[in-house]
Amino acid sequence: MSPSIDRDFPPFPLGAPRYPLALEAMPSKAPQPVADRIRLAYPSRINAMALDSSKIVPNRGAYLAGELLFACDLMRRVEVEIVGDGPTVQTTPDCDHPVLARHAALLMRTALGTHERLRVQVSAPDLPAHLGLGSSSGQIAAVAAAVNELYGRPVTARQLVKFLALNHGEEIDQENDHLLPVQCLGGSAAAGLIPGAVQVLAGAQVPLLQATLPEEIHIVLGMPRDPVIWDARDSLAAEARHFDAFTTTGRTYGPEIAYRLLHDAWPALTDGDLQPLGSLLFDYRFRMGSLANCAFSHPDLLATGEKVEHIFTDRLAEILTLSSVGPTFAALTRTPERCEQAFADAGLRTLRSRPCNGGYTLHSQEEQ
Structure with missing residues (x-):
């Protein structure tokens, strides 16, 4: 039976985890901030190959195809700051893809059980979406990593890769409160969270192999x-x-x-x-x-x-x-x-x- 977008990929509310953080990855209590502001630069990924493209189709919300990726220095720059008032998560007027930035920050607040109000600013590479470079998943991963840093990295890199892949979504035109659950293999998150310019992710979003590339490449x-x-x-x-x-x-x-x-x-x-x-x-x-x-x-x-x-x-x-x-x-x-x-x-x-x-x-x- 051919997949139906409305049946197999129903939109979901912004910031609402469809899959919780793994039990063993959850902090025993809500962590406290270790800084008032975090700034980071997050690389982009090139998805060079699916290991088994027969598993690119949905499987109970997970995508088990695996991938080989390259991480490159097309950097996304993120600032996450604790603020005293305003919405739970707010974005600056110059924030690129603010809907995805809000989604990532809300996901992390829910996963960590924190209550601080956050302001997010993102400067993304000046490229159109849907070029195959993981712009949406990279946006979510970068903001999530910054929030995780704000609280002292209570979630390990490997657990965060899986959590973000399972809760990935992409923007829908003229819609600011819902995302479409597009398939995600985890490569954009791994490109920044796991060191190594060449990486292999096993089917269940498990970082498996990492290697460096020579400086002259x-x-x-x-x-x-x-x-x-x-x-x-x-x-x-x-x-x-x-x-x-x-x-x-x-x-x-x-x-x-x-x-x-x-x-x-x-x-x-x-x-x-x-x-x-x-x-x-x-x-x-x-x-x-x-x-x-x-x-x-x-x-x-x-x-x-x-x-x-x-x-x-x-x-x-x-x-x-x-x-x-x-x-x-x-x-x-x-x-x-x-x-x-x-x-x-x-x-x-x-x-x-x-x-x-x-x-x-x-x-x-x-x-x-």
């Missing part, structure tokens, strides 16, 4: 100059129509992906060799049907894929992949100028970033 992003501007409901409905194709790909290639990742790509990566991982990701995206499954994200995605695949085959980059369902391509390379030119020749806008090996960073008032 650049991450070049190639994205359409005219991306499709989706409402969350329309985007999810378009993806849901392709769930059967995701399922077929996962069942067909899941065992091969797992074997090559654990027995070939990851051991080489720990020795500094990205080539086996690059081959796995290229095959997954360009040879195992992933690109075709994701073609709904932009009308030119398949044609663009044909124009850029030489970036890997001609060894301009050690890794070429799509991020999430696209439409953004990502190249990990030691020659960023050549990749930027190749993306530009394919009609894409380019953006250069660097791997983020250390997770989110705290900033004092003097550093702002």
Whole structure:
């Protein structure tokens, strides 16, 4: 039976946890603030590959596909401050995506049992939504991490990754009090909460493997100059129509992906060799049907894929992949100028970033 957006993804109230914090992760009593204000910078994630795309469909609210991600230094800057009056959670006039910021802060107040009133400000990377870079989940994770810091980090990083993935939601046009429960594999939260520019999350949002990337590696992003501007409901409905194709790909290639990742790509990566991982990701995206499954994200995605695949085959980059369902391509390379030119020749806008090996960073008032 095909998924129904209204039946399988009903909107839920802003800030209302659909799944509570794991019992073992809950503080025995409400923690006290350790500061009046927290400021941090939170990296973005590139979802390079689902480990088993057959599990991208809902499973009692959890999404068990797992993922391999890269963390990059497209930073989201967050300030959370305790205030004396006003709404329980308020956002500043210049806060990016204020609905998601409020959702994250309200989630954390409920999970921790705290009562302080909070004011939130977020400056996000200047990119459109629905580019496959986890802008919504990154927003929620960054604010949640700041609130957790405000109270002395009572929730561990691993528990917070799972909690945020299970309570993820995306904005609905013209709606400030409800979110759509779009699937989330946990990568945006892990990119900032767990150190390591390359990470593997097991199916139940469990951070499993982490590795650093060399300092000389650049991450070049190639994205359409005219991306499709989706409402969350329309985007999810378009993806849901392709769930059967995701399922077929996962069942067909899941065992091969797992074997090559654990027995070939990851051991080489720990020795500094990205080539086996690059081959796995290229095959997954360009040879195992992933690109075709994701073609709904932009009308030119398949044609663009044909124009850029030489970036890997001609060894301009050690890794070429799509991020999430696209439409953004990502190249990990030691020659960023050549990749930027190749993306530009394919009609894409380019953006250069660097791997983020250390997770989110705290900033004092003097550093702002």
